[in-house]
Amino acid sequence: MTPAAGPAAPAALEVERLSFSYGKRPALRGVGFRVMPGEFAVLLGPNGAGKSTLFSLVTRLFDAPAGAAVRVFGADLRREPGKALAALGVVFQQPTLDPDLSVRECLLYHAALHGLPGAEARERAAHELDRVGLGDRAADRVRNLSGGQRRRAEIARALLTRPRLLLLDEPTVGLDAASRSFLLDHVRGLCRDEGLAVLWATHLIDEVGEGARVLVLRDGEIRADGAVHEVLAQARGAATVAEAFARLTAAPEQRAPAAGAVGRAA
Numbered sequence: 001m002t003p004a005a006g007p008a009a010p011a012a013l014e015v016e017r018l019s020f021s022y023g024k025r026p027a028l029r030g031v032g033f034r035v036m037p038g039e040f041a042v043l044l045g046p047n048g049a050g051k052s053t054l055f056s057l058v059t060r061l062f063d064a065p066a067g068a069a070v071r072v073f074g075a076d077l078r079r080e081p082g083k084a085l086a087a088l089g090v091v092f093q094q095p096t097l098d099p100d101l102s103v104r105e106c107l108l109y110h111a112a113l114h115g116l117p118g119a120e121a122r123e124r125a126a127h128e129l130d131r132v133g134l135g136d137r138a139a140d141r142v143r144n145l146s147g148g149q150r151r152r153a154e155i156a157r158a159l160l161t162r163p164r165l166l167l168l169d170e171p172t173v174g175l176d177a178a179s180r181s182f183l184l185d186h187v188r189g190l191c192r193d194e195g196l197a198v199l200w201a202t203h204l205i206d207e208v209g210e211g212a213r214v215l216v217l218r219d220g221e222i223r224a225d226g227a228v229h230e231v232l233a234q235a236r237g238a239a240t241v242a243e244a245f246a247r248l249t250a251a252p253e254q255r256a257p258a259a260g261a262v263g264r265a266a
């Protein structure tokens with residue numbers, strides 16, 4: 001499915017003038033961007049760029065400072081937090097499943113916290129676990145699952161409440177190639193087939209697939225924003241995403257001057 005929104009439809013996520021500091025250390029500086037329904041948006045940034053801080057603000061773990069705006073499907077996070085957060089699913093960077101519970105129990109507990117009636121919760125849990133290939137592991141304790149299986153269970157859990165916007169903070173860290181590609185395919189399929197909007201934070205360039213929207217974040221600033229070909233152009237005509245990322249995230253003294261003086265990276 002292509003992004004289904006017409007011109008009047010609100011963005012799934014709209015962030016404006018978002019700044020945040022830990023004490024005197026700025027982590028985000030005037031960040032602004034949108035993610036549209038059905039869009040797979042990759043928030044690409046090196047360690048310390050501000051990705052997790054951004055997630056903490058969008059999920060309201062931290063309050064955004066006055067002057068900033070975060071809207072989820074048009075609902076302002078500060079004025080209508082219940083409405084904004086109801087549309088949101090999140091997979092945090094640190095795993096949050098209880099290792100002593102079974103996979104099914106983890107999902108049902110989450111569903112109960114969100115007020116889903118028992119029968120519906122059981123049906124949705126079974127459906128989501130099937131979709132990530134864990135239907136036959138529902139009764140297993142989380143501690144007996146591999147890292148990749150735990151991530152899949154976390155995604156199944158995040159989808160129980162049928163969010164229209166899913167945030168994933170470096171969901172593939174520590175996973176092997178097969179597990180990474182399974183997760184990417186599953187989530188991209190949800191964007192394409194169900195119109196889910198996704199913000200996928202990573203520092204792994206190869207997770208930017210075809211058709212992705214790319215937001216490059218460094219030192220708390222958006223350095224580039226657009227489709228892959230637009231980001232290559234914004235990086236002074238880079239040939240690859242890797243080259244664009246290297247240029248856009250280089251320290252100031254390493255940035256080559258514009259106007260043709262730049263050679264192609266290997």
Ligand SMILES: Nc1ncnc2c1ncn2[C@@H]1O[C@H](COP(=O)(O)OP(=O)(O)OP(=O)(O)O)[C@@H](O)[C@H]1O
Nearest residue numbers: 022026027045046047048049050051052053054203
């Ligand atoms: N709780 C905190 N207290 C103080 N400084 C923090 C805190 N959390 C993050 N920072 C700082 O804020 C900046 C942004 O960090 P953040 O964790 O948001 O980046 P990130 O892009 O998620 O990095 P990574 O890829 O390493 O997880 C960094 O300079 C970091 O040291």
